[in-house]
Amino acid sequence: MNLRWTHVVMWLAFVALMFAIPEFVSKGTLRTLIFANFLAIFAISWDVLSGRTGYISFGHPFLIGIGAYTSAILTKRFDVPIEFAIPAAVVMTMIGGIIVFLPALRIKGSYFALVTLAFMELMYQLVQVIRPDLTGGTRGMSGVQTLTRGAVNGYYLSVSLMLAVALSMWLLMRTQLGTALSAVGMNEESVRGSGLSTTKLKLFAFLTSAFVAGLGGAFYVHYLGSIAPRALFDINFLFTIIVAALIGGASTIIGPVIGAFFLTFLLEYLRPYLPGAERYFIYGLIALLLYMYEPKGLIALIDKGWQRLRGAADRKETV
Amino acid sequence: MQIIIQGLLLSGLYALIAMGFTLIFSVGRVLNLAYGAYLLIGGYVYFTISQTLGVPKLIGLLLAAVVGCLVGLLKYRLLVKPLKGDHVAVEISTLILAVVLQAGVVFLYGDSSKILLPIVPGVTQVAGASVTYNLLTATIASWAILIGLYFFVRKTHVGRAMQAVSMDTKGAAISGVDPDKINMFTWGLSGALGATAGVFFASYTQLSPSMWVAPLIISVAVVIVGGIGSIIGTLIVAHIVGFMEVLAVSVIAPELRGVFTMLLIIGVLVIRPQGLFGREEL
Amino acid sequence: MTSSLKISNLVKKFGGLVATDNLSFVVKEGQSVGLIGPNGAGKTTVFAQIMGEHRQTSGSIELFGREISNDTTPERIRRGVSRTYQVPRPFSDMSVLENIRVGLMPNNLWQMIASKPRREKETELALSVGFLESDLEKTPGELSMGDLRKLEMARTIATGTKVMLLDEVFAGLTVAEIAQITQVIQKMRKDGMTFLIVSHDLKALEPLIDHVIAINHGSKIAEGGFNEVMNDADVRSSYLGVV
Numbered sequence: 001m002n003l004r005w006t007h008v009v010m011w012l013a014f015v016a017l018m019f020a021i022p023e024f025v026s027k028g029t030l031r032t033l034i035f036a037n038f039l040a041i042f043a044i045s046w047d048v049l050s051g052r053t054g055y056i057s058f059g060h061p062f063l064i065g066i067g068a069y070t071s072a073i074l075t076k077r078f079d080v081p082i083e084f085a086i087p088a089a090v091v092m093t094m095i096g097g098i099i100v101f102l103p104a105l106r107i108k109g110s111y112f113a114l115v116t117l118a119f120m121e122l123m124y125q126l127v128q129v130i131r132p133d134l135t136g137g138t139r140g141m142s143g144v145q146t147l148t149r150g151a152v153n154g155y156y157l158s159v160s161l162m163l164a165v166a167l168s169m170w171l172l173m174r175t176q177l178g179t180a181l182s183a184v185g186m187n188e189e190s191v192r193g194s195g196l197s198t199t200k201l202k203l204f205a206f207l208t209s210a211f212v213a214g215l216g217g218a219f220y221v222h223y224l225g226s227i228a229p230r231a232l233f234d235i236n237f238l239f240t241i242i243v244a245a246l247i248g249g250a251s252t253i254i255g256p257v258i259g260a261f262f263l264t265f266l267l268e269y270l271r272p273y274l275p276g277a278e279r280y281f282i283y284g285l286i287a288l289l290l291y292m293y294e295p296k297g298l299i300a301l302i303d304k305g306w307q308r309l310r311g312a313a314d315r316k317e318t319v
Numbered sequence: 320m321q322i323i324i325q326g327l328l329l330s331g332l333y334a335l336i337a338m339g340f341t342l343i344f345s346v347g348r349v350l351n352l353a354y355g356a357y358l359l360i361g362g363y364v365y366f367t368i369s370q371t372l373g374v375p376k377l378i379g380l381l382l383a384a385v386v387g388c389l390v391g392l393l394k395y396r397l398l399v400k401p402l403k404g405d406h407v408a409v410e411i412s413t414l415i416l417a418v419v420l421q422a423g424v425v426f427l428y429g430d431s432s433k434i435l436l437p438i439v440p441g442v443t444q445v446a447g448a449s450v451t452y453n454l455l456t457a458t459i460a461s462w463a464i465l466i467g468l469y470f471f472v473r474k475t476h477v478g479r480a481m482q483a484v485s486m487d488t489k490g491a492a493i494s495g496v497d498p499d500k501i502n503m504f505t506w507g508l509s510g511a512l513g514a515t516a517g518v519f520f521a522s523y524t525q526l527s528p529s530m531w532v533a534p535l536i537i538s539v540a541v542v543i544v545g546g547i548g549s550i551i552g553t554l555i556v557a558h559i560v561g562f563m564e565v566l567a568v569s570v571i572a573p574e575l576r577g578v579f580t581m582l583l584i585i586g587v588l589v590i591r592p593q594g595l596f597g598r599e600e601l
Numbered sequence: 602m603t604s605s606l607k608i609s610n611l612v613k614k615f616g617g618l619v620a621t622d623n624l625s626f627v628v629k630e631g632q633s634v635g636l637i638g639p640n641g642a643g644k645t646t647v648f649a650q651i652m653g654e655h656r657q658t659s660g661s662i663e664l665f666g667r668e669i670s671n672d673t674t675p676e677r678i679r680r681g682v683s684r685t686y687q688v689p690r691p692f693s694d695m696s697v698l699e700n701i702r703v704g705l706m707p708n709n710l711w712q713m714i715a716s717k718p719r720r721e722k723e724t725e726l727a728l729s730v731g732f733l734e735s736d737l738e739k740t741p742g743e744l745s746m747g748d749l750r751k752l753e754m755a756r757t758i759a760t761g762t763k764v765m766l767l768d769e770v771f772a773g774l775t776v777a778e779i780a781q782i783t784q785v786i787q788k789m790r791k792d793g794m795t796f797l798i799v800s801h802d803l804k805a806l807e808p809l810i811d812h813v814i815a816i817n818h819g820s821k822i823a824e825g826g827f828n829e830v831m832n833d834a835d836v837r838s839s840y841l842g843v844v
Contacts, residue, residue, distance in 0.1 A: 235414075
């Protein structure tokens with residue numbers, strides 16, 4: 001797995017920093033950070049699938065939605081204890097992941113992205129009409145059981161979840177399996193030509209991505225206490241997830257985390273000037289310019305700056 | 320009967336909406352996910368010019384087309400060309416652009432939706448079904464534009480150059496066609512078509528900042544199901560999609576109007592990725 | 602000598618076009634066989650069928666006496682046959698060593714996670730096809746055409762292959778690179794590797810092979826020693842364009 005002590009130190013510093021934050025910031029900022037944590041989880045989930053294997057998913061809210069709705073419905077309508085509802089939601093999302101995986105056996109590139117987009121829209125429309133007594137129809141559900149009270153507890157829960165996801169994905173991606181998944185993204189035929197079953201690799205990526213999405217979605221709904229189809233199966237939400245991963249740096253773990261925090265705070269700092277949806281104008285423009293300027297994301301910019309600082313002497317080493 | 324009339328009218332509109340998208344996909348080989356934004360821009364430009372400022376409607380429609388064309392040209396120059404055919408990058412950046420444009424509209428016009436007055440007011444009876452002149456005009460205009468486009472592509476020099484680029488960019492370049500110019504032209508044309516369609520679409524439904532998503536999905540469905548770049552295929556599939564929607568609304572439930580379109584996209588892509596009508600070139 | 606690869610009555614039709622027409626041949630263990638023919642004769646299509654990238658219309662493909670027609674490409678590779686491509690297909694953002702690593706990986710997700718990369722083995726393979734120590738961390742963008750072909754050979758060898766199919770292995774190379782690859786192939790022949798080699802460069806091909814099969818329009822027109830096949834009337838008329 002080729003761990004170095006510098007990695008251990010960096011992770012410890014990162015964890016310590018994240019856990020120390022509530023001591024220094026206001027409750028309002030903390031709520032923003034909670035959202036950033038969840039966004040980071042979703043962005044990591046997207047990246048495991050799309051950033052690595054190159055199968056661009058435009059339907060990630062589909063997976064997150066399955067996780068969130070399953071857990072919300074189980075706890076609210078069937079009084080299932082939360083500790084069973086969340087694992088059930090994760091399993092359901094992984095089944096959803098298999099559904100998304102099936103088209104990937106036959107199509108790739110733009111067509112795959114479009115199918116996933118269609119999945120998201122389909123889910124959006126179906127949720128509103130099929131069994132509205134369960135899903136709450138167009139209005140969604142409120143009064144879903146929450147796991148924590150107060151911003152501080154909410155923060156600790158979300159940050160622990162985010163760090164656990166980030167660390168385990170980081171460890172996983174540093175194995176040969178991570179290399180193989182990236183290889184699928186670079187040239188799928190050559191991976192087959194190396195004697196590896198790309199079907200197996202892709203299925204693994206889809207299931208892992210769904211696992212993380214389901215976990216994030218379920219915890220998210222039990223943080224918010226409510227769920228609404230328009231907010232969830234929304235292009236703006238999809239856009240934020242993808243952009244977080246890309247702006248931060250696809251195919252890395254820390255990249256989507258940085259991207260998520262960057263975007264969340266950008267959105268938050270724009271609030272005093274632009275209160276409504278028009279914030280997305282500036283926000284989107286910045287995202288677009290950054291993406292056009294450096295498609296490899298902030299992590300590449302930071303890396304370049306760092307290399308320059310150190311005189312670019314040592315070997316490149318990204319987390 | 321009502322269903323047939325309504326299906327025909329709606330399908331005509333959908334064909335117009337999908338046409339601009341097909342052109343780009345066929346000639347430029349990229350998915351323009353900001354395509355829906357042309358409709359958004361067209362609708363709002365027309366709203367400002369004709370409904371707020373009171374300029375004659377035809378001029379409003381023309382200006383909407385011109386603005387759509389300009390946006391198309393800018394998009395090609397500033398986004399698509401610098402990204403040099405990196406499909407994923409083009410898709411992602413156009414998706415971001417669509418969100419930016421939507422937010423821009425919210426910024427200028429506010430979040431709430433607006434009613435666009437009918438371009439041609441009045442209602443008539445066609446074979447026992449009541450039809451607004453507005454939708455009728457939209458359908459007739461859409462057919463006129465489609466037929467014009469068909470002959471333009473087949474008969475004119477520029478049209479044939481577009482066909483050539485869509486078949487084989489390098490081959491076209493060797494034969495003295497400048498693919499860059501043709502691409503520019505196609506992006507402009509696609510923008511103008513999209514904006515025009517937007518005016519009709521907005522007068523059929525309503526004007527709102529998120530009105531670009533539904534037409535995008537329809538275009539995607541039509542292009543995927545019809546096979547890329549075929550004008551005839553586009554027309555046929557627009558009718559399939561249109562009729563499915565009308566049937567779903569009147570026979571099953573209004574909420575399900577889009578469900579069959581999604582299922583069609585997914586089904587066709589998974590079972591027959593080359594589309595129902597194969598890959599005819601323009 | 603037993604047969605490594607045995608093709609019997611292979612037929613491949615694309616619609617009305619017959620790309621492979623009742624083709625049969627045998628490559629024995631440790632042999633090196635050249636597969637030649639004019640452009641469009643169907644050489645690459647034969648490779649694609651052996652690897653399972655195209656399914657043949659009829660006929661059989663046996664590897665070490667076992668029918669492999671129903672196996673997927675990765676399964677065939679695990680059984681000991683693999684190929685290189687006319688246009689090399691490296692993993693663009695990976696170093697030379699990482700490219701080879703993919704070839705060395707076990708086809709088992711759990712083992713991929715649990716086992717460590719075998720850096721010494723990767724290095725050994727890279728050096729064995731003629732890379733220098735200083736090349737090992739380079740990415741494909743920094744490599745020449747000759748290097749890319751060597752990289753593809755190394756990744757192919759890494760899969761543990763016993764039969765290698767080389768497609769136009771000399772195309773686009775400099776004289777020095779041809780010499781180097783020739784040397785690599787000669788060494789591997791000595792070590793017992795079985796080869797089926799497609800090449801237009803007959804001069805470069807001659808020293809590498811035990812005998813030649815010439816095909817045209819998907820069917821065999823001659824087989825035998827290099828000079829014998831070159832003097833065959835059919836070969837001369839169809840392939841060399843001289844009578």
